[in-house]
Amino acid sequence: MTKLKKISLLLCFALTVVLMYGITAHAAGSGDVAGAIEDTWNDASDQIKTVVNKVVFPAIDLILAVFFFAKLGTTYFDYRKHGQFEWAAPAILFACLVFTLTAPLYIWTILGM
Numbered sequence: 001m002t003k004l005k006k007i008s009l010l011l012c013f014a015l016t017v018v019l020m021y022g023i024t025a026h027a028a029g030s031g032d033v034a035g036a037i038e039d040t041w042n043d044a045s046d047q048i049k050t051v052v053n054k055v056v057f058p059a060i061d062l063i064l065a066v067f068f069f070a071k072l073g074t075t076y077f078d079y080r081k082h083g084q085f086e087w088a089a090p091a092i093l094f095a096c097l098v099f100t101l102t103a104p105l106y107i108w109t110i111l112g113m
Contacts, residue, residue: 053104060100068093
């Protein structure tokens, strides 16, 4: 195939994909785009809240807990080796862990949801 045919075939394919996946958004006949966006947000906000509370926060909590206990262990071994216990890193990880464990209780009122 010539280079021109390959380019035209690629452009036709790209145009077909764009037309297949391009969706026109309508504002419910009245032309109120802001209202359509608000309605969509109101419908999706409960689902977003549920996913964040049940998936995102527990995943972050798990990661921080693993890092906290790993850092606590390495800090203890440094204490055994050098005789000085460094509290900064475990304290920061513990504060972050407490923050993310309690965040679902108050984060939604701060965000106004």
